Amino acid sequence: MPGADKETELSERIEAFLSELKRCGSGAGSLRGSAETARETTSLLRRITAQARWSNAGDLMEIIRKEGRRMTAGQPSETTVGNMVRRVLKIIREEYARSRGSTEEADQQESLHKLLTSGGSSEDNFRQHFTHLKANVIEAINELLTELEGTTDNISMQALEHIHSNEVIMTIGRSRTVEAFLKDAARKRKFHVIVAECAPFCQGHEMATSLSKEDIETTVIPDAAIFAVMSRVNKVIIGTQTVLANGGLRAVNGTHTLALAAKHHSTPLIVCAPMFKLSPQRIQIFLRSFCFLLPGEILSKVNAHCPVFDYVPPELITLFISNIGGNAPSYIYRLMSELYHPEDHEL
């Protein structure tokens, strides 16, 4: 039966994606960027919408929620998966509301309205069947995919507005967004970049070699020298793993120290983060295995910690640069409410 074939193919793809996520998380597979993960998640969700069996919006949302939960469980530290799921859910709600005829503004006011009224009317809202819902949803997901593909370029295009010539810029670790940002600015301006290597995996080394290939003056410093050289730095530009609802960050470890040093010297801290990294969920700091940190015989007698991420509070951040422009950290909560529906915050 063609339907059953499609279903098995679909579940195969989902399984493949889940195992890929698990492998990347453990560090065994190749490290992929969040943009790639976001794109793959979205295409998978589009496939689910196209091939799964559903008759109304409510069913579709249930299916997507279920798959979404499985995918986030596969790799809890990778938040872009959950973010894309929530975006798609929001798309479905919007398309449903549009098909029903009510305008989008009414939808947004619904949330405030719901606070005042009993809010019971939304439960059976998604049971109506619309013939064109599927096509509309798939079209909207395609738009989302286009947006995702253009995020890095959109961010890099803003580079010249923020970097002047003869600046000294500091960054930490390896962020593909920041790399593209700096390379774009380097085409027209001359500046100097200091990269903190970010032990223990020293991804900063890769970043530095990549930047110096474009003839950008680069210097690699160990993490311990961050405060020592900060007095000569004009700007700190970093990437992040996740942007939180309060405007804070969950970034690679060492970023909090960098942010504190920048604050002490009143150096602006700029975060280049595309919109798909915005996450409404509560976060955890994950620990990595540390067996290579110390030689074996001592390791048995001590505790060792090797956290993967750092939490950076919003007071230390000056500016967010995303594909939709620059924003202050205090505005992030508003952007969040435009991207995700409050009911989807918990999948």
Add this chain to the structure above:
Amino acid sequence: MGDRLTTSTLLVTEEDEKKHEIIGAKGEGKELTKEEKQRLRKEKKQHKKNKKDDRGPPEKEKEKEKASVPAPSKPATQSPAHKAAPVPVNASASESPVAAEKPAKSKAELRAERRARQDSERASKQGKKEGGQQSTSSKPKATPNELQPVVKRLPDHVQVDDPVALKKLAKKLERQQVPLRSDYGYKVSLFSHLHQYSRKNPPTQQISIPVTVIHPSIVRLGLQYSQGIIAGSNARSVALLHAFKQVIQDYSTPPNEELSRDLVNKLSPYISFLSQCRPLSASMGNAIKYIKKEISNIPSQCKEEEAKRILQECIDSYINEKIILASEAISKYAIEKISDGDVILVYGCSSLVNHILCEAFEKQRKFRVIVVDSRPRLEGREALRRLVKKGIRCTYVLISALSYILPEVSKVFLGAHALLANGYVMSRVGTSQIALVAKAYNVPVLVCCETYKFCERVQTDSFVSNELDDPDDLIVTRNGKTHLENWQTFKSLGLLNLVYDVTPPDFVDLVITDLGMIPCTSVPVVLRVKNVDQ
């Protein structure tokens, strides 16, 4: 005597007869007594003073330094007459003003000072701006030194971007027969005024072994410094003092020379060699100053064996008082600050802090330790080994995990390399970062430092005076890939391996010294007290 003088003048042909009359006489110096030599020196000085209008003061220093060159080489030469002549010819032909030949100049100053004191004849000369600190002996002791304008010389190791200074240094080293080490690798532009050496090119590559000019224990010490085998300011100072003890033991006063003057001259090329191997630390500088003072205070009537014994005892007592007993005193104060249930954070490997923790553990305090480490030196592993051997419960993190671990910490103990006169703490790179984050989390920061590490320098940032270590240390292999392996081929890529940084005093809550527990800003008070005592 007069006949000999005239015959030697006939042997040499130069434009300035009087000058070479004196120098020719020096050539026969073995037969001159000490008093004759003093008289000759005085005459030469007078002669130079007359010629002061023709040439500037730099030339005068050159003459003085010329005087110092023939003097130590005298006992070595067999036929001084014709060998002494080419030496002044070469020296006078040299173009570059050697006003910056500071060690020779200051030793010449010392000699001139002592002569003035001994003979109570002529007072100090103009060129004694440098000797301002040492001239207190001729002034009443009640006058505080700090109110006199002191022009401090800029050390050579922070003048790498100045070609004139580099040339002077090269000439001085050539004269002392100390090899000049060349810089390695691309230097970050912010640090072009500092040296950057590679561990793979040790300074002994250019000199022949066995070395004639430099004592073998100094050569060994220099190699140990440059390869990083001896690291840490206490270890380096103690090793230096032990090497000097050996040098003094093997030293024999050449005839017609005073031990107090000649030995100080002998030490000067050793110190140049050591600073070529690795720039001297503040503690080493203070130790060397102390030794030189002790040597120059040896009375001239003292027999050589007696003098050597006195010097050995001085060095031993210095090590004992300033390092060993000081650490006992500091431990006593510091243990008062450790309470049961504390979680103490330490950074890197400070011998003093490790000692404090071991003592506290022996006194049955209940605490646990978090050791923070940083690349590329990874000194924390050594500290970890020592503490675990004692049985203390330890945790190990890298410095990037500091924000993660700091909420658990109740106190931070840091060691120091030097304490500067404006209250800044100079220590291993990363210390200021730890102090910054600890301040942000409101955790008290205590710095432990012996008083012999206090120095009169002032500094506000980590750039003007620092040390650059081998940049190849930053290269590492992760996941089978070494990204920086060929970093030299990327012409825009630089690696920066700083050794020290300075911590501002507002991050430090307390400094524990052997004189007590003081705030960071009281360092100049301690320095003043120490100077008055001496």
